[in-house]
């Protein structure tokens with residue numbers, strides 16, 4: 066029986082007990098000998114009715130937000146059923162560890178009420194008195210031997226009151242605690258399916274844009290937190306650039322590496338409405354007002370968003386040969402589209418080249434290091450990961466696996482070798498850790514995901530992508546590889562998914578909360594154990610995405626904010 070079902074039993078029992086007591090009080094009128102019990106029974110009724118009122122108030126308080134207020138009475142008067150099960154699941158989230166204690170007290174109330182029903186000699190099936198005619202009171206009393214003295218119920222009454230008081234206190238406390246818990250929970254997550262689909266399409270479009278025969282093309286995609294929810298998918302994608310660095314390893318030794326950085330943004334061709342008031346100086350720089358159709362009767366003007374990026378060139382042109390286009394990218398101007406690629410759905414992916422900080426001619430000064438190299442101190446540059454870098458990278462990685470799941474950018478068996486940091490020519494070393502990148506080669510044979518079936522042991526790990534994220538969060542926190550954190554005991558790991566798993570489990574149990582705080586520790590634990598209280602574990606399921614967003618991305622964001630003193 067679920068906790069809420071036990072509450073249903075209590076809710077059902079209380080009125081039965083009260084109406085039985087009323088029935089006996091009426092019966093006493095017919096038997097003068099027992100009149101002295103009348104006031105005792107009345108007092109009993111009052112006390113039980115009071116407990117009933119308190120219990121219902123508490124339950125209503127507890128269910129507020131889970132059951133709509135206008136449905137509350139109906140909900141409470143019809144215990145059981147599917148709706149109750151759903152609400153029970155939500156209650157577990159609301160009460161967390163207090164759930165067991167809470168419904169332990171409700172069970173205590175149910176036991177007291179059962180004892181009271183027995184003492185009242187109620188019918189075990191219906192819970193009603195075993196006679197209906199009050200005038201038969203005297204003889205039935207002799208037959209059934211029910212208790213009429215208030216003192217005979219004192220133990221049960223006191224239990225009932227104590228349990229009920231405990232429930233009131235627990236409810237108040239868990240609701241008081243809830244605002245801080247729920248602050249990030251109520252935020253709905255961005256449309257990660259739209260982002261995944263866009264990332265997939267972007268990869269295919271870039272690959273098919275490279276019609277050359279060169280072997281050395283690769284792209285680094287910047288990983289960044291995208292937590293803000295846009296109004297609709299087109300707004301989300303239109304306003305969401307993906308930052309890439311085109312890298313090219315040519316055979317000619319003189320200019321061995323050529324790197325170009327650019328934003329890629331979906332050019333939305335649909336007309337959009339812009340309130341006149343917002344077309345202030347900020348937009349006039351970028352919008353061609355000769356494209357604007359004004360309407361005298363309305364306060365809005367219509368602009369075609371495509372033109373936002375166009376100032377000097379009439380319209381961006383379609384890029385036929387991406388290899389050629391990248392190598393001839395000119396000195397960029399802010400927000401100028403160098404051209405676009407068409408994807409299979411004829412959507413335009415505009416390329417907006419970015420300036421590099423200084424000395425653009427020294428392309429060989431670009432360098433990149435994997436997270437693995439940084440963690441094992443083989444990166445060879447004098448900048449260690451600061452605490453701020455670690456927390457920020459953690460947020461970027463967590464959000465990115467939701468954006469890139471099952472896209473060619475992110476393999477199932479991704480790891481710290483796939484995550485890069487880029488040092489731009491002339492940029493300060495402190496900028497290296499600003500954002501991580503994921504690296505993809507664009508030779509013809511790269512897109513296939515490794516389709517190795519999971520081994521039975523590996524199935525303990527319910528979601529490999531999330532498990533890896535958990536491990537990377539641990540590595541980031543300690544600034545070292547998971548192997549270096551292993552103890553001999555972790556290596557004796559027969560029957561487990563391996564030493565990495567054992568190390569992660571041990572650190573979750575013993576250290577991480579003390580090292581990085583409870584929120585970070587919760588995020589790591591959920592990733593490693595796939596601890597989300599959901600039926601599915603796939604990151605392309607919206608419900609699961611929201612759970613991962615709430616349980617991993619949001620607490621990591623809070624950890625970063627807390628570190629920065631912003632909360």
Ligand SMILES: [Zn+2]
Nearest residue numbers: 277278279388
């Ligand atoms: Zn090429």
